[in-house]
Amino acid sequence: MKVDCSRPIGVFDSGLGGLTVARELNAALPWERIVYLGDTARVPYGTRSAGTVIRYARGCARFLAKSEIKALVVACNTVSAVAMDHLRAELDLPVLGVIGPGARAAVCASRTGRIGVLATLGTVASGAYPREVAGISSRCEVFQRAAPLLVSLAEEGWLDGEVPRLAARRYLEPLVASGVDVVLLGCTHFPLLRACIEEVLAELAGGTVRVVDSAQATAQHVAVFLAERGLAAAESQGGLHVCVTDLPGTFEATAAAFLGAKPDSFEEVDL
């Protein structure tokens, strides 16, 4: 099937965290139009069972497929970890996730081969990152840690101060004790807490541990993928349209925190 390269890229996440991926996509591919779907009526996915995550992810993917997108970027780590095969089987579209690019970036950044992953309960339970890293390099070992409270802290906007610092410390201590030299942020919410996480890592390990965020790696991967397939936009379109399944009063502030700007347009939709 020859796909029209002027179509938008579809991006979805459980909530608004995936706007960190949309932001990097926009930086890497300013010509591309992006349609983003945040399932804010059912966020978070990371604490739910794999079966429920797959069901929700299918609904999101079907909605975006109806918007005539040329490729689907699954910004959600939890969905990328448990539902990629289901989405690829169902959609007649390229489907790209964040696990592969994130794992490759972590492997490249690590000198010791000991990689820490901070993620949701669902992503950790899936074993997707250890599996992906093992497929890239046999010299690497992955140490995972579920950090559900960091999702809530990012949503609440508590990005510095004692509470996020102590929470991050509690999650990071066992990773540092395992001797990791890279911590991969395996959830789209965590980049908001990056400064806090880096500060705690500096305290615990004196600057020997680097933080890797999969959003940037994913955007690069999407850029290369579109170029290779002849799917890159031939002329400048740009623009980010955000769809959400629930529009609470906090939407604009939260969206701005993740995106670093206002979206060009937004609407509430029913899946």
Place this chain on the structure above:
Amino acid sequence: MKVDCSRPIGVFDSGLGGLTVARELNAALPWERIVYLGDTARVPYGTRSAGTVIRYARGCARFLAKSEIKALVVACNTVSAVAMDHLRAELDLPVLGVIGPGARAAVCASRTGRIGVLATLGTVASGAYPREVAGISSRCEVFQRAAPLLVSLAEEGWLDGEVPRLAARRYLEPLVASGVDVVLLGCTHFPLLRACIEEVLAELAGGTVRVVDSAQATAQHVAVFLAERGLAAAESQGGLHVCVTDLPGTFEATAAAFLGAKPDSFEEVDL
């Protein structure tokens, strides 16, 4: 309509927090059979818009109505705050919430008439507690504070230590500064953090502020209501059956934390 008093009481909440209400119901009414529904596939409700909460609450209420219950107890503060009229209009059943009993308990406990309410964003935005208190006593004033992170801390099981203590302090300081002598726990998740909240209040106000939990007041209200309507069970049945819309790996531990025991039976259901 004459309702069969041997039917169970239906109880629902956004997640498992409402098991604190089921526990108090069971203590007050050990003869009664309880069917509990926790919408664990869509928890939390407290950060969502009123429209979405009403839609979800309707789905939960319809599900329990099909289980032939004699009365519906809305254990969720957010649903009780925004959806009671919708549920009462739709169901041919008594529908009882937690806002009224909680507000009455707080008014009774306060000597100064200055009442603090710790609740979700949705409950605070609805103004349900200030409205209810104003209807009971014109001498009382309500000071509200949304505390979404306490929901996540209770779900994560971080009930003591520095992180919950500092988070509780951040939420409670403005309430104490307003001169409240009662803090009402306006979310079913918060009783798990009661010891921590009381400790922080003792530090901030030296034992002059009492904590009131609506779960016990609601159970007493339900007991009186059933007795007055001739709906109390005529013979001992007992038993708590828990239905959930998602069954993650953490279910049994979280349920036990809120209920203080194992449910008699549980199942995953599709609304």
